[in-house]
Amino acid sequence: MNPVIRWFHQLGSPPYFDRFAARWAPWSFGLGLLVMLWAGWQGLFVVPADYQQGDSFRILYIHVPSAWMSMFVFGLMAFYAAIALIWRIKLCEILAMACAPIGAAFTVITLATGSIWGKPMWGTWWEWDPRLTSELLLLFLYLGVIGLYQAIDDRRNAARAAGLLAIVGVALLPVIRYSVEWWNSLHQGQTIRVFGESSMDPSMLPPLIGMVIGTKLWFIGSLLLRARADNLEREAGKDWVRQRAGIDTATERTP
Amino acid sequence: MSESGMTYAGYVAAAYAVFVVVLMWDAIVPLLRIRRTLRNVSLRAKRTTARQAPISSELQR
Numbered sequence: 001m002n003p004v005i006r007w008f009h010q011l012g013s014p015p016y017f018d019r020f021a022a023r024w025a026p027w028s029f030g031l032g033l034l035v036m037l038w039a040g041w042q043g044l045f046v047v048p049a050d051y052q053q054g055d056s057f058r059i060l061y062i063h064v065p066s067a068w069m070s071m072f073v074f075g076l077m078a079f080y081a082a083i084a085l086i087w088r089i090k091l092c093e094i095l096a097m098a099c100a101p102i103g104a105a106f107t108v109i110t111l112a113t114g115s116i117w118g119k120p121m122w123g124t125w126w127e128w129d130p131r132l133t134s135e136l137l138l139l140f141l142y143l144g145v146i147g148l149y150q151a152i153d154d155r156r157n158a159a160r161a162a163g164l165l166a167i168v169g170v171a172l173l174p175v176i177r178y179s180v181e182w183w184n185s186l187h188q189g190q191t192i193r194v195f196g197e198s199s200m201d202p203s204m205l206p207p208l209i210g211m212v213i214g215t216k217l218w219f220i221g222s223l224l225l226r227a228r229a230d231n232l233e234r235e236a237g238k239d240w241v242r243q244r245a246g247i248d249t250a251t252e253r254t255p
Numbered sequence: 256m257s258e259s260g261m262t263y264a265g266y267v268a269a270a271y272a273v274f275v276v277v278l279m280w281d282a283i284v285p286l287l288r289i290r291r292t293l294r295n296v297s298l299r300a301k302r303t304t305a306r307q308a309p310i311s312s313e314l315q316r
Contacts, residue, residue, distance in 0.1 A: 054262035229288035245296040
C-alpha cells in the first residue's frame with residue numbers, strides 16, 4: 001500500500017490519532033504563537049500609521065486574519081462533515097465538530113474587533129450592514145452546530161445532524177464574501193488580493209501575511225487538541241485510554 | 256506610530272486584548288477537557304479495583 005494512504009488509514013485509528021495529536025498540537029501552537037508575536041510586534045510598532053485612519057488601522061492585523069479564519073474554518077468543517085456523512089469516518093466527525101468552537105472563537109474576534117474599529121472610524125459600535133449582519137449569522141450558525149452536537153446523546157448521530165447543518169450553512173459563505181459588492185455597504189471593499197494587485201501599501205503587508213500564517217498554525221494546534229479531547233471522551237471505556245490515564249490494564253483485570 | 260504616541264491607542268489595545276483572551280480560552284478549554292477525562296478514567300479504574308479487593312478480616316469474622 002502507498003505509505004501516504006497507509007498513514008491516512010492509521011490516522012483513523014483512535015489510539016494512533018491520540019498519539020499524533022498529543023505530539024503535534026504543542027508544536028503547532030508554539031510555532032503559531034511565535035509567528036503571531038512577530039507579526040503583532042510588526043503590526044503594532046514597526047509599520048507606519050495609515051494616512052487616513054491613523055493607528056486604528058492596526059486592528060486590521062487581527063480583524064482581517066480572524067475574518068478569513070471564520071470563513072475558512074466553516075468551509076473545512078463542512079468538508080469534514082461531508083466526508084463523515086458519505087464514508088462514515090469517525091475521525092472526520094470528530095474533526096468537523098472540533099472545528100465549530102474554534103470557528104466561533106474567530107467569528108467572535110472578527111465581530112468584536114470590527115465593532116471596536118468601527119467606533120472611531122464610523123462613529124458607531126454596530127450597524128446592520130450586510131457584511132456585519134452576515135458575519136453575525138455565521139456566528140449563529142456556529143452556535144447552532146455546537147448546540148445541536150451537544151443536544152443529542154448519541155455522539156455519532158449528533159455529529160451527523162450537526163454536520164448536515166454545517167453543510168447547508170456553507171451557502172452563507174459567498175454571501176459574506178460578496179456582501180460588500182452585492183449591496184450598498186458601509187464596510188470597505190476588498191483591498192487585499194491573492195491574485196492581482198492589492199490596494200494596500202506593500203510595507204503594510206508582511207505583518208498581515210504573518211498573522212494569516214500564525215492563525216492557521218494556531219488553528220491546527222487547537223483542532224488537534226479539541227479533536228483529541230473528543231476522541232478521549234468517546235473512547236473513555238477502552239484499554240488504550242486507561243493506559244493514557246496511567247493505569248496498568250494488565251494488573252487491573254487480574255482479580 | 257507618531258512621535259506623540261499612538262492615536263486611538265485605547266481602541267487598538269482593546270481589540271488586541273480581545274484577540275489574546277479569546278485565543279487563550281481556545282487553547283485552555285481543550286486542555287482542561289483532556290485532563291478531566293483522564294482523571295475520570297483513572298478514578299473509575301480505582302473504584303473498580305477497590306470493589307474487587309478482598310473483604311477485610313474484620314468483616315469476614
